[in-house]
Amino acid sequence: MQAGLVVAALLLLLIPLHRLTQREQRPPEPPVVSSASKQVHLAVRTTALPCRFQITFLGKTLWVEDASTPELAKDFDINFPKEGIDLVVDVTWETKALAALEITVSLPDGNAMNKTLWGQGTANEVLTFREDE
Amino acid sequence: MGLQSGCKVFCVCFLLFSTAKLQAQIKVASFSTVLSEIAEKVGGKNVTVTSLIKPGQDPHEYQLTPGDLSAASASDLVLLSGKGMEATYLVNLRDALLKRVQVLAVGDQIPSLTKGADEGKEPGKEETEDPHWWNSISETEKATVVVRDAFVHLDGQHIADYQASATAYLAALRELDSWVKRKVAELPRNQRTLVTSHDAFQYFAKDYGFQIDSIEGLTTDQEPSVGHVTAIIAEIKKQGVKAIFLENTLNPKVSVEITRESGARIGGSLYADGLGPGDGETYAGMFQHNVTTIVDALK
Numbered sequence: 001m002q003a004g005l006v007v008a009a010l011l012l013l014l015i016p017l018h019r020l021t022q023r024e025q026r027p028p029e030p031p032v033v034s035s036a037s038k039q040v041h042l043a044v045r046t047t048a049l050p051c052r053f054q055i056t057f058l059g060k061t062l063w064v065e066d067a068s069t070p071e072l073a074k075d076f077d078i079n080f081p082k083e084g085i086d087l088v089v090d091v092t093w094e095t096k097a098l099a100a101l102e103i104t105v106s107l108p109d110g111n112a113m114n115k116t117l118w119g120q121g122t123a124n125e126v127l128t129f130r131e132d133e
Numbered sequence: 134m135g136l137q138s139g140c141k142v143f144c145v146c147f148l149l150f151s152t153a154k155l156q157a158q159i160k161v162a163s164f165s166t167v168l169s170e171i172a173e174k175v176g177g178k179n180v181t182v183t184s185l186i187k188p189g190q191d192p193h194e195y196q197l198t199p200g201d202l203s204a205a206s207a208s209d210l211v212l213l214s215g216k217g218m219e220a221t222y223l224v225n226l227r228d229a230l231l232k233r234v235q236v237l238a239v240g241d242q243i244p245s246l247t248k249g250a251d252e253g254k255e256p257g258k259e260e261t262e263d264p265h266w267w268n269s270i271s272e273t274e275k276a277t278v279v280v281r282d283a284f285v286h287l288d289g290q291h292i293a294d295y296q297a298s299a300t301a302y303l304a305a306l307r308e309l310d311s312w313v314k315r316k317v318a319e320l321p322r323n324q325r326t327l328v329t330s331h332d333a334f335q336y337f338a339k340d341y342g343f344q345i346d347s348i349e350g351l352t353t354d355q356e357p358s359v360g361h362v363t364a365i366i367a368e369i370k371k372q373g374v375k376a377i378f379l380e381n382t383l384n385p386k387v388s389v390e391i392t393r394e395s396g397a398r399i400g401g402s403l404y405a406d407g408l409g410p411g412d413g414e415t416y417a418g419m420f421q422h423n424v425t426t427i428v429d430a431l432k
Contacts, residue, residue: 059319081323083342088318126314128322128342 038080041106043073046091048099055103056088080107084130089117096121105129159287162201162208164219165192166408167267168239170416171280172212174302179291180284183208189409197222202229209233209287212280215240216264237283240266243275246335248350267407269336270310270420274303309417313424317341320428327427328369328377328397330388333405337423346374348387357387369395376400376430400430 044053046067054064063074078085085105093099097120104114111131117123161182163169169184176182185201186192192214205211205226213219215238219226227236245262266272281299285292317325325343327334332347346365348357357365369377369391377392379385379402392399403423404413412422 056318058321079321081321083322083325085322086318088315124311126318 037077039108040076040078040080041073042076043071043104043106045071045102045104046093046099047101048093048095048097051091051093051099051101053089053091053101056090057085062087082131084128084133087127087129088125089127090122090124091117091119092122093119103127107131159210159284160208161210161212162205163212164195165212165214165239165267166190167273167416168212168214168276168280170408171273171277171302175277175281175295175299176284177294177298179288179294186407188407188414192218192406195222197225202226206230206234209235210283211236213238213240214264214266215242216245216262216266218264235283235287237279239276239279240264242279243272246339248332248335263332263335265333265405266336267416268334268405268423269340270306270313271340272336273416274306277302277306305417309420313341313420316424316428320431324375324431326368326372326374326431328365328374328391329403329405330378330380330385331405333380334403348391362387362391366391366395369397374431378403378427378430380405398430401426403427 042055042063044065044067046053047070049068049070051067052065053067055062057076057078062076062078065072087103087105089101089103091101098118099120100116100118101123102114102116104112106112113129113131113133115127115129117125117127158178159176159180161172161176161180163172163182163184164186166184166186166188169182172180172182183204185204186195206229211226211230211234213223213236218240219238230236243266245266247260247262266276277299281295284295288295322342325341326346327338327343328346328348330347331349332345334343334345334347337343338345346368348362348365368374374395374397376399377388377395377397378400379388385399388399391397403426404419408414408416408419413419
């Protein structure tokens with residue numbers, strides 16, 4: 001009878017002991033990364049025609065165009081964090097004279113950023129667009 | 134021996150001496166694996182380079198040996214990384230070298246990034262220069278110009294050679310920089326948090342938009358405190374950092390422990406302190422390895 005009580009007491013002790021020694025299994029906290037998919041308006045303006053350009057975003061082709069008019073625009077749903085985005089731009093002009101391609105990125109809140117590439121025949125650059133620049 | 138024979142001997146001796154003078158090479162002793170490559174590329178056949186720090190060797194832990202001192206003494210030019218990298222043996226080295234040997238601390242000729250006590254990692258310490266300038270391609274371009282000018286100053290007979298070789302090497306560096314920018318652009322800007330073993334990538338981070346969290350300080354002999362490791366684990370969880378990186382010259386024990394606690398994985402091993410065996414045998418190979426490892430692991 002006494003032995004039974006001791007065993008029962010030991011078994012009862014196991015529960016708090018297990019709780020105390022078990023590694024805490026909290027669900028992982030969600031990462032606080034600033035990411036939000038926004039509809040971004042991209043406008044492209046070239047000083048020379050014909051012109052072929054390719055815009056790559058995060059390693060994937062976003063927009064490729066054989067431009068026959070100097071101004072083109074398109075909307076894209078892309079993640080635009082507060083740290084900004086990088087667009088890889090490759091452009092080819094038929095003319096070997098100095099030409100330029102201007103890219104304007106407009107956000108739904110009306111904020112617009114623009115960058116220009118210059119080149120003779122070709123230009124390749126990584127352009128960074130940030131709201132605070 | 135007649136007058137004619139005497140003239141012949143004199144002419145032969147003069148020709149031999151002149152030829153030897155024309156073929157004389159600048160002897161360079163380098164205390165940096167990256168500077169060894171720059172010296173070889175820019176100097177070409179007019180320069181012989183002795184690398185006193187070998188690929189894969191930790192320059193923070195380097196101790197000056199009598200053999201290396203002899204090699205440095207026999208050279209015309211000693212190349213140092215500078216920015217405090219050689220602080221533990223620089224005085225001894227300068228004292229022991231003959232006056233004719235020129236000592237050039239290349240890093241001291243280019244702008245520095247600093248790490249201060251205000252950043253909370255080195256309390257009580259003054260601002261420290263970051264010596265890891267080679268992890269920026271634009272800083273390496275500046276170093277190339279410094280080395281080229283040193284060769285031009287030492288050997289006016291081969292100015293055109295040094296200028297042509299330096300121009301070719303600088304073009305290769307610019308091409309490498311374009312490749313790096315395109316590769317880094319594959320990674321969202323809000324995922325560019327780089328957690329490394331020691332603080333060697335500030336110059337890289339500045340050039341390509343990364344935020345740095347290092348486990349150790351600017352040198353590899355600073356043990357991280359428990360508080361600092363706990364803070365890094367919290368930051369990794371908060372930012373959702375997918376991977377942290379080891380270094381080819383360091384013990385990975387603390388990094389591995391951090392991955393256990395944070396849930397991040399080991400993204401690979403980086404060349405932090407210069408060239409090393411494997412991909413990092415050349416500067417371009419080292420940089421491509423580091424960038425590919427970082428981008429692919431953090432994507």
